[in-house]
Amino acid sequence: MTDTPSPEQLTAYTHQVIPILSAMGIEVIEAGRNDVAARLPFGPNGNHFGSAYAGSLFTVAEVLGGIYASTSLVLEGAVPLVKRLEIDYRRPANSDVVSRATLSDDEIERILAETQANGKSDFELTAELTDEAGTVVATTHGYYQMRKF
Amino acid sequence: MTDTPSPEQLTAYTHQVIPILSAMGIEVIEAGRNDVAARLPFGPNGNHFGSAYAGSLFTVAEVLGGIYASTSLVLEGAVPLVKRLEIDYRRPANSDVVSRATLSDDEIERILAETQANGKSDFELTAELTDEAGTVVATTHGYYQMRKF
Numbered sequence: 001m002t003d004t005p006s007p008e009q010l011t012a013y014t015h016q017v018i019p020i021l022s023a024m025g026i027e028v029i030e031a032g033r034n035d036v037a038a039r040l041p042f043g044p045n046g047n048h049f050g051s052a053y054a055g056s057l058f059t060v061a062e063v064l065g066g067i068y069a070s071t072s073l074v075l076e077g078a079v080p081l082v083k084r085l086e087i088d089y090r091r092p093a094n095s096d097v098v099s100r101a102t103l104s105d106d107e108i109e110r111i112l113a114e115t116q117a118n119g120k121s122d123f124e125l126t127a128e129l130t131d132e133a134g135t136v137v138a139t140t141h142g143y144y145q146m147r148k149f
Numbered sequence: 150m151t152d153t154p155s156p157e158q159l160t161a162y163t164h165q166v167i168p169i170l171s172a173m174g175i176e177v178i179e180a181g182r183n184d185v186a187a188r189l190p191f192g193p194n195g196n197h198f199g200s201a202y203a204g205s206l207f208t209v210a211e212v213l214g215g216i217y218a219s220t221s222l223v224l225e226g227a228v229p230l231v232k233r234l235e236i237d238y239r240r241p242a243n244s245d246v247v248s249r250a251t252l253s254d255d256e257i258e259r260i261l262a263e264t265q266a267n268g269k270s271d272f273e274l275t276a277e278l279t280d281e282a283g284t285v286v287a288t289t290h291g292y293y294q295m296r297k298f
Contacts, residue, residue, distance in 0.1 A: 017197040023172040048166040054231050059204030086235045
Protein backbone atom coordinates (compact mmCIF):
# COMPACT_ATOMS: atom_id res chain seq x y z
CA MET A 1 0.00 0.00 0.00
CA THR A 2 1.21 3.53 -0.59
CA ASP A 3 -1.17 5.50 1.63
CA THR A 4 -0.63 5.28 5.36
CA PRO A 5 -3.78 3.94 7.00
CA SER A 6 -5.53 6.00 9.66
CA PRO A 7 -5.29 5.11 13.37
CA GLU A 8 -8.89 3.85 13.17
CA GLN A 9 -8.05 1.58 10.24
CA LEU A 10 -4.99 0.29 12.06
CA THR A 11 -7.01 -0.39 15.21
CA ALA A 12 -9.44 -2.50 13.18
CA TYR A 13 -6.58 -4.27 11.41
CA THR A 14 -4.65 -5.11 14.59
CA HIS A 15 -7.82 -6.46 16.23
CA GLN A 16 -8.35 -8.64 13.18
CA VAL A 17 -4.83 -10.11 13.09
CA ILE A 18 -4.40 -10.33 16.89
CA PRO A 19 -7.89 -10.95 18.33
CA ILE A 20 -6.81 -10.74 22.00
CA LEU A 21 -6.03 -7.03 21.43
CA SER A 22 -9.72 -6.57 20.84
CA ALA A 23 -10.54 -8.11 24.25
CA MET A 24 -8.09 -5.62 25.79
CA GLY A 25 -9.66 -2.76 23.84
CA ILE A 26 -6.26 -1.53 22.66
CA GLU A 27 -6.58 1.37 20.20
CA VAL A 28 -3.99 2.78 17.81
CA ILE A 29 -4.15 6.55 18.35
CA GLU A 30 -1.17 7.77 16.33
CA ALA A 31 0.27 6.13 13.24
CA GLY A 32 2.93 8.38 11.80
CA ARG A 33 6.10 7.66 9.89
CA ASN A 34 8.18 8.41 13.03
CA ASP A 35 5.77 8.59 15.94
CA VAL A 36 3.31 5.88 16.92
CA ALA A 37 1.05 5.60 19.95
CA ALA A 38 -1.61 3.29 21.36
CA ARG A 39 -4.09 3.49 24.21
CA LEU A 40 -4.97 0.84 26.78
CA PRO A 41 -8.36 1.43 28.40
CA PHE A 42 -8.41 0.69 32.13
CA GLY A 43 -11.78 -1.10 32.01
CA PRO A 44 -10.99 -4.62 30.76
CA ASN A 45 -7.37 -4.43 31.92
CA GLY A 46 -7.71 -3.42 35.56
CA ASN A 47 -7.03 -5.94 38.32
CA HIS A 48 -8.88 -6.13 41.59
CA PHE A 49 -6.06 -4.23 43.28
CA GLY A 50 -7.13 -1.19 41.22
CA SER A 51 -4.19 -1.14 38.79
CA ALA A 52 -3.74 -1.91 35.10
CA TYR A 53 -2.50 -5.48 34.74
CA ALA A 54 1.23 -5.96 33.95
CA GLY A 55 0.52 -8.12 30.89
CA SER A 56 -1.80 -5.53 29.36
CA LEU A 57 0.80 -2.79 29.90
CA PHE A 58 3.35 -5.00 28.17
CA THR A 59 0.99 -5.51 25.25
CA VAL A 60 0.16 -1.86 24.60
CA ALA A 61 3.93 -1.24 24.34
CA GLU A 62 4.83 -4.34 22.31
CA VAL A 63 2.15 -3.64 19.71
CA LEU A 64 3.85 -0.37 18.69
CA GLY A 65 6.58 -2.25 16.78
CA GLY A 66 4.00 -3.76 14.46
CA ILE A 67 2.36 -0.42 13.64
CA TYR A 68 5.47 0.66 11.74
CA ALA A 69 4.85 -2.21 9.31
CA SER A 70 1.95 -0.09 8.04
CA THR A 71 3.54 3.37 8.23
CA SER A 72 7.29 3.54 7.52
CA LEU A 73 8.75 0.01 7.67
CA VAL A 74 6.75 -0.93 4.59
CA LEU A 75 8.50 -3.48 2.41
CA GLU A 76 6.79 -6.14 0.30
CA GLY A 77 6.96 -9.52 2.04
CA ALA A 78 8.78 -8.21 5.12
CA VAL A 79 7.48 -7.80 8.68
CA PRO A 80 8.98 -6.74 12.01
CA LEU A 81 9.19 -9.57 14.57
CA VAL A 82 9.81 -9.06 18.28
CA LYS A 83 12.87 -11.01 19.53
CA ARG A 84 13.18 -9.69 23.08
CA LEU A 85 11.39 -7.17 25.22
CA GLU A 86 12.30 -5.67 28.58
CA ILE A 87 9.70 -3.85 30.63
CA ASP A 88 10.26 -1.80 33.78
CA TYR A 89 7.24 -1.05 35.91
CA ARG A 90 7.75 2.37 37.53
CA ARG A 91 4.44 3.19 39.19
CA PRO A 92 1.02 1.54 39.40
CA ALA A 93 -1.32 2.73 36.62
CA ASN A 94 -4.81 3.54 37.84
CA SER A 95 -6.25 4.97 34.62
CA ASP A 96 -6.10 4.51 30.86
CA VAL A 97 -2.50 4.32 29.67
CA VAL A 98 -0.91 5.64 26.47
CA SER A 99 2.26 4.11 24.98
CA ARG A 100 4.48 6.11 22.62
CA ALA A 101 7.55 5.30 20.53
CA THR A 102 9.64 7.10 17.92
CA LEU A 103 11.88 5.95 15.08
CA SER A 104 14.16 8.49 13.37
CA ASP A 105 14.29 8.89 9.60
CA ASP A 106 17.90 7.68 9.60
CA GLU A 107 16.93 4.54 11.49
CA ILE A 108 13.99 3.85 9.17
CA GLU A 109 16.25 4.21 6.12
CA ARG A 110 18.88 1.93 7.65
CA ILE A 111 16.31 -0.78 8.48
CA LEU A 112 14.75 -0.68 5.02
CA ALA A 113 18.12 -0.66 3.21
CA GLU A 114 19.50 -3.57 5.26
CA THR A 115 16.33 -5.61 4.80
CA GLN A 116 16.44 -5.00 1.05
CA ALA A 117 20.11 -5.99 0.90
CA ASN A 118 20.27 -8.85 3.44
CA GLY A 119 16.69 -9.97 3.95
CA LYS A 120 16.77 -8.82 7.58
CA SER A 121 17.67 -5.96 9.88
CA ASP A 122 17.74 -5.69 13.67
CA PHE A 123 16.38 -2.61 15.35
CA GLU A 124 15.49 -1.42 18.84
CA LEU A 125 12.49 0.49 20.02
CA THR A 126 11.99 2.28 23.33
CA ALA A 127 8.48 3.02 24.50
CA GLU A 128 7.17 5.14 27.33
CA LEU A 129 3.84 4.44 29.00
CA THR A 130 2.04 7.27 30.76
CA ASP A 131 -1.17 7.44 32.75
CA GLU A 132 -3.85 10.14 32.38
CA ALA A 133 -1.90 12.49 34.68
CA GLY A 134 1.15 12.15 32.44
CA THR A 135 3.10 10.07 34.97
CA VAL A 136 5.42 7.49 33.45
CA VAL A 137 4.09 4.14 34.71
CA ALA A 138 6.37 1.87 32.67
CA THR A 139 9.09 1.89 30.03
CA THR A 140 9.99 -0.83 27.55
CA HIS A 141 12.98 -1.61 25.40
CA GLY A 142 12.24 -3.94 22.50
CA TYR A 143 14.56 -5.79 20.14
CA TYR A 144 12.93 -6.41 16.80
CA GLN A 145 14.03 -7.89 13.52
CA MET A 146 12.61 -6.75 10.22
CA ARG A 147 12.63 -9.91 8.12
CA LYS A 148 11.70 -10.92 4.60
CA PHE A 149 9.84 -14.19 4.16
CA MET B 150 -5.03 -19.63 54.48
CA THR B 151 -3.11 -22.68 55.60
CA ASP B 152 -4.13 -25.17 52.89
CA THR B 153 -2.66 -24.63 49.45
CA PRO B 154 -5.49 -24.15 46.94
CA SER B 155 -5.79 -26.52 43.99
CA PRO B 156 -4.79 -25.44 40.47
CA GLU B 157 -8.51 -25.24 39.62
CA GLN B 158 -9.17 -22.95 42.59
CA LEU B 159 -6.20 -20.77 41.63
CA THR B 160 -7.38 -20.56 38.01
CA ALA B 161 -10.76 -19.30 39.21
CA TYR B 162 -9.11 -16.87 41.65
CA THR B 163 -6.68 -15.40 39.07
CA HIS B 164 -9.54 -14.94 36.59
CA GLN B 165 -11.47 -13.10 39.27
CA VAL B 166 -8.67 -10.72 40.27
CA ILE B 167 -7.27 -10.23 36.73
CA PRO B 168 -10.26 -10.55 34.37
CA ILE B 169 -8.18 -10.30 31.15
CA LEU B 170 -6.59 -13.67 32.06
CA SER B 171 -10.03 -15.16 31.62
CA ALA B 172 -10.26 -13.78 28.06
CA MET B 173 -6.89 -15.42 27.35
CA GLY B 174 -8.09 -18.69 28.91
CA ILE B 175 -4.95 -18.97 31.04
CA GLU B 176 -5.13 -21.93 33.43
CA VAL B 177 -3.01 -22.66 36.48
CA ILE B 178 -1.97 -26.32 36.07
CA GLU B 179 0.55 -26.75 38.89
CA ALA B 180 0.57 -24.89 42.18
CA GLY B 181 3.25 -26.39 44.37
CA ARG B 182 5.44 -24.89 47.07
CA ASN B 183 8.42 -24.90 44.67
CA ASP B 184 7.05 -25.62 41.19
CA VAL B 185 4.31 -23.66 39.47
CA ALA B 186 2.99 -23.89 35.92
CA ALA B 187 0.30 -22.35 33.75
CA ARG B 188 -1.14 -23.13 30.34
CA LEU B 189 -1.97 -20.72 27.52
CA PRO B 190 -4.49 -22.15 25.05
CA PHE B 191 -3.70 -21.32 21.45
CA GLY B 192 -7.34 -20.53 20.54
CA PRO B 193 -7.92 -16.98 21.82
CA ASN B 194 -4.22 -16.12 21.71
CA GLY B 195 -3.25 -17.02 18.16
CA ASN B 196 -2.53 -14.33 15.61
CA HIS B 197 -3.39 -14.50 11.94
CA PHE B 198 0.20 -15.50 11.18
CA GLY B 199 -0.51 -18.80 12.97
CA SER B 200 1.52 -18.13 16.12
CA ALA B 201 0.71 -17.40 19.74
CA TYR B 202 0.77 -13.64 20.29
CA ALA B 203 3.83 -12.20 22.08
CA GLY B 204 1.75 -10.42 24.73
CA SER B 205 -0.10 -13.61 25.66
CA LEU B 206 3.20 -15.52 25.95
CA PHE B 207 4.46 -12.75 28.24
CA THR B 208 1.34 -13.02 30.38
CA VAL B 209 1.40 -16.79 30.91
CA ALA B 210 4.96 -16.37 32.22
CA GLU B 211 4.37 -13.22 34.30
CA VAL B 212 1.38 -14.72 36.09
CA LEU B 213 3.57 -17.44 37.67
CA GLY B 214 5.03 -14.95 40.17
CA GLY B 215 1.61 -14.31 41.62
CA ILE B 216 0.80 -18.00 42.10
CA TYR B 217 3.44 -18.25 44.82
CA ALA B 218 1.41 -15.78 46.87
CA SER B 219 -1.04 -18.67 47.37
CA THR B 220 1.45 -21.53 47.76
CA SER B 221 4.73 -20.70 49.50
CA LEU B 222 5.15 -16.89 49.60
CA VAL B 223 2.20 -16.66 51.98
CA LEU B 224 2.51 -13.84 54.47
CA GLU B 225 -0.37 -11.84 55.94
CA GLY B 226 -0.68 -8.49 54.15
CA ALA B 227 2.20 -9.11 51.73
CA VAL B 228 2.09 -9.72 47.97
CA PRO B 229 4.70 -10.18 45.23
CA LEU B 230 4.82 -7.29 42.73
CA VAL B 231 6.55 -7.47 39.35
CA LYS B 232 9.18 -4.72 38.93
CA ARG B 233 10.81 -5.74 35.65
CA LEU B 234 10.44 -8.58 33.20
CA GLU B 235 12.63 -9.63 30.28
CA ILE B 236 11.30 -12.02 27.66
CA ASP B 237 13.27 -13.70 24.89
CA TYR B 238 11.27 -15.18 22.04
CA ARG B 239 13.15 -18.26 20.76
CA ARG B 240 10.76 -19.90 18.28
CA PRO B 241 7.23 -19.24 17.07
CA ALA B 242 4.64 -21.14 19.16
CA ASN B 243 1.98 -22.83 17.05
CA SER B 244 0.15 -24.73 19.81
CA ASP B 245 -0.88 -24.39 23.44
CA VAL B 246 2.06 -23.27 25.56
CA VAL B 247 3.00 -24.21 29.13
CA SER B 248 5.09 -21.93 31.36
CA ARG B 249 7.03 -23.32 34.33
CA ALA B 250 9.05 -21.79 37.14
CA THR B 251 10.75 -23.05 40.30
CA LEU B 252 11.72 -21.45 43.60
CA SER B 253 14.04 -23.32 45.97
CA ASP B 254 13.23 -23.82 49.66
CA ASP B 255 16.22 -21.66 50.60
CA GLU B 256 14.97 -18.84 48.40
CA ILE B 257 11.44 -19.07 49.78
CA GLU B 258 12.79 -18.92 53.34
CA ARG B 259 14.99 -15.93 52.50
CA ILE B 260 12.12 -14.00 50.91
CA LEU B 261 9.73 -14.68 53.80
CA ALA B 262 12.35 -13.84 56.47
CA GLU B 263 13.40 -10.59 54.75
CA THR B 264 9.79 -9.53 54.23
CA GLN B 265 9.01 -10.23 57.91
CA ALA B 266 12.09 -8.25 59.01
CA ASN B 267 12.15 -5.36 56.51
CA GLY B 268 8.69 -5.27 54.99
CA LYS B 269 10.06 -6.21 51.57
CA SER B 270 12.33 -8.62 49.72
CA ASP B 271 13.51 -8.70 46.11
CA PHE B 272 13.57 -11.99 44.24
CA GLU B 273 14.05 -13.21 40.69
CA LEU B 274 12.12 -15.83 38.81
CA THR B 275 13.08 -17.54 35.57
CA ALA B 276 10.38 -19.20 33.50
CA GLU B 277 10.54 -21.49 30.51
CA LEU B 278 7.73 -21.66 27.96
CA THR B 279 7.34 -24.81 25.89
CA ASP B 280 4.97 -25.78 23.10
CA GLU B 281 3.16 -29.12 22.84
CA ALA B 282 6.23 -30.73 21.25
CA GLY B 283 8.35 -29.67 24.24
CA THR B 284 10.25 -27.04 22.25
CA VAL B 285 11.27 -23.97 24.24
CA VAL B 286 9.47 -21.08 22.53
CA ALA B 287 10.39 -18.34 25.02
CA THR B 288 12.16 -17.71 28.31
CA THR B 289 11.56 -14.96 30.83
CA HIS B 290 13.49 -13.47 33.70
CA GLY B 291 11.38 -11.56 36.16
CA TYR B 292 12.34 -9.24 39.00
CA TYR B 293 9.74 -9.21 41.74
CA GLN B 294 9.44 -7.64 45.13
CA MET B 295 7.54 -9.25 47.97
CA ARG B 296 6.11 -6.31 49.87
CA LYS B 297 4.02 -5.73 52.97
CA PHE B 298 1.28 -3.14 52.79
